[in-house]
Amino acid sequence: MSAQTNLGTFTAGLSPAETDAYLAVDEGDETPTEFARRTGRDPSTVRTLLYRARRKLDKRGGA
Numbered sequence: 001m002s003a004q005t006n007l008g009t010f011t012a013g014l015s016p017a018e019t020d021a022y023l024a025v026d027e028g029d030e031t032p033t034e035f036a037r038r039t040g041r042d043p044s045t046v047r048t049l050l051y052r053a054r055r056k057l058d059k060r061g062g063a
Contacts, residue, residue: 013060018053021046026054 011019020039024030025046032050036043 013056014053015049018049018056021049022053022057025050 011022014022021032021035024035024038025032030038032046033043035041036046039046041049
């Protein structure tokens, strides 16, 4: 199984925005504020995306 397939399986059920935020902040080295600046989003939006992604992953035991 390729890394791309594993990543797709891991992030299944997340929106594209949730996936991007989660990978950049929780799995990467950006802060929520840095990610917000880079993507042109409001920092509160990024925090909401992270909350939703973490909640979805926690519900299925993926985080």
